[in-house]
Amino acid sequence: MNAKHLFKHFVIGFCGVATLALTPVLDTTPAFAHGERSQEPFLRMRTVNWYDTQWVGKSTQINDVTELRGKFHLSEDWPRAVVKPTRTFLNIGSPSSVFLRLSSKVNGTPMFVSGPMEIGRDYEYVVTLKARLPGHHHIHPMFAVKDAGPIAGPGGWMDITGKYEDFTHPIKTLTGETFDIETMGTATGIMWHLFWAAVAILWVGWYMIRPMYLVRARVLAAYGDEILLDPIDRKFAAAMLVFVLVVVTVGYLAADSRHPVTVPLQAGETKVKPLPIKPNPMTVEVTHAEYDVPGRALRMTLHATNNGTEPLTIGEFTTAGIRFTNAFGATKLDPNYPAELVAAAGLTMDKDAAILPGQTVDINIESKDVLWEVQRLVDILHDPDQRFAGLLMSWTESGERLINPIWAPVLPVFTRLGA
Numbered sequence: 001m002n003a004k005h006l007f008k009h010f011v012i013g014f015c016g017v018a019t020l021a022l023t024p025v026l027d028t029t030p031a032f033a034h035g036e037r038s039q040e041p042f043l044r045m046r047t048v049n050w051y052d053t054q055w056v057g058k059s060t061q062i063n064d065v066t067e068l069r070g071k072f073h074l075s076e077d078w079p080r081a082v083v084k085p086t087r088t089f090l091n092i093g094s095p096s097s098v099f100l101r102l103s104s105k106v107n108g109t110p111m112f113v114s115g116p117m118e119i120g121r122d123y124e125y126v127v128t129l130k131a132r133l134p135g136h137h138h139i140h141p142m143f144a145v146k147d148a149g150p151i152a153g154p155g156g157w158m159d160i161t162g163k164y165e166d167f168t169h170p171i172k173t174l175t176g177e178t179f180d181i182e183t184m185g186t187a188t189g190i191m192w193h194l195f196w197a198a199v200a201i202l203w204v205g206w207y208m209i210r211p212m213y214l215v216r217a218r219v220l221a222a223y224g225d226e227i228l229l230d231p232i233d234r235k236f237a238a239a240m241l242v243f244v245l246v247v248v249t250v251g252y253l254a255a256d257s258r259h260p261v262t263v264p265l266q267a268g269e270t271k272v273k274p275l276p277i278k279p280n281p282m283t284v285e286v287t288h289a290e291y292d293v294p295g296r297a298l299r300m301t302l303h304a305t306n307n308g309t310e311p312l313t314i315g316e317f318t319t320a321g322i323r324f325t326n327a328f329g330a331t332k333l334d335p336n337y338p339a340e341l342v343a344a345a346g347l348t349m350d351k352d353a354a355i356l357p358g359q360t361v362d363i364n365i366e367s368k369d370v371l372w373e374v375q376r377l378v379d380i381l382h383d384p385d386q387r388f389a390g391l392l393m394s395w396t397e398s399g400e401r402l403i404n405p406i407w408a409p410v411l412p413v414f415t416r417l418g419a
C-alpha cells in the first residue's frame with residue numbers, strides 16, 4: 001500500500017517536473033506582436049478608427065527621446081455592446097515599460113488624466129517617449145475606455161539599442177532639487193518591504209509555536225479559544241500594537257519633514273476639444289456591403305456625391321489600422337507605415353474615374369486581401385452584430401485629403417455571385 005502510494009506520488013511529481021522543465025525548451029517559436037489580433041473585430045473596426053499613425057524614431061538609443069503620434073476618429077457606428085467613451089485615456093501598448101512616457105497630448109491638451117471624448121469626432125495625439133529598455137519592441141497607440149477596456153491601435157516595431165544600465169531619468173523638482181527618478185527611493189522601498197516582512201514573520205511565528213497549528217486546532221475545537229491565550233501572549237500582542245503604531249507615526253513624520261512640499265497625484269478630468277470639423281464636399285453612404293468569405297474581400301456599394309468644385313479621387317479604405325489602397329492611394333502612403341498592415345493593391349473599383357463636381361455616382365468598391373483572415377477581422381461573421389466601420393479617403397485635384405467615415409451591416413457570401 002505504502003509502496004504503491006509512493007510510486008503514485010513519484011509519477012505525479014515526475015510529470016510535473018518534466019512539464020515545467022520542457023516548457024521553456026519546446027516553446028521556442030518567437031512571439032510576434034502580443035495578441036492584438038485576438039481583440040474582437042467589432043472593437044477594432046467600430047470604436048477607434050486610427051489613421052496617420054507615425055512611429056517616429058524607429059531605432060533609438062537608450063535615453064533618446066522619440067514620439068508616437070497620429071490621429072483617430074471615434075466611429076459613429078460605436079457598438080451597442082461597448083460602453084460609450086465618457087471616460088477615456090490615451091495609452092501606449094508595449095511589452096512592459098520599454099519606454100518612459102514623458103508626456104501625452106491630445107489636440108494639444110496634456111492627457112495625464114482621463115476624460116470624455118465625443119463619438120463622431122477626430123483627435124490628434126502626440127506621445128513623447130524616452131527609450132528605457134533595449135530590444136525590438138512592438139508599440140501600439142492604445143485607447144482605454146472605462147468599463148470597456150483598452151482598444152489597441154496598429155502596432156509598429158521600434159528598436160532600442162544600448163544598455164539599460166545607462167538609463168537615467170534626472171528630474172528637477174519644484175523646490176529645486178535634482179535627482180534620478182529611476183533610482184530615487186529604491187533603498188527606502190526595499191527597506192520597508194523587508195522590515196514589514198520581518199514583523200509579519202515574527203507575529204505569525206510567535207503564535208505558530210505556542211502551540212503548533214494542529215494542536216491549536218484540536219484545542220480550539222474541543223475547548224474554545226480562551227485557554228489558548230496565556231498572559232504573555234496578551235502582553236506580546238499589546239506590545240506589537242504599540243510598536244506598529246509608533247513605527248507608522250515616526251515613519252510618516254520623518255518622511256513629511258524630509259519632503260515638506262508635496263503635490264497630490266492629480267485625479268481630475270481632462271477637457272479635450274475635438275478637432276474642428278473640416279468642411280467636406282463629398283458625401284458617402286454605403287448602400288450595400290457583403291463579405292466574400294472564399295474571396296477574402298469586403299465589397300461595398302457606395303452612393304457618393306461630390307458637392308465641391310474639384311474632381312475627387314478615392315484612394316484608400318482603412319479599418320482597424322489596416323490600409324487598403326489602390327494604385328493612386330499607394331502613392332499617398334507613408335513609406336514608414338508597417339508593410340504587414342498595408343494591402344497596397346487591395347482596393348479596386350468598377351469606376352476608377354474621378355468623381356466630378358456636382359456628380360453623384362454609385363461605385364462598387366472591393367477591398368480584397370488575405371489580411372482580412374490574417375488579422376482575424378473576418379470574425380465579424382461570427383458576431384450577432386455583423387457590421388463594419390472604417391474611413392474612406394479621397395483626394396481633391398489640388399491634393400487635399402478628404403476623410404469620410406463609413407459603416408454598414410455586412411452580409412456574408414460564400415460564393416461569388418454570377419462568377
Ligand SMILES: [Cu+2]
Pocket residue numbers: 032033034035036138139140155
Ligand atoms: Cu503588438
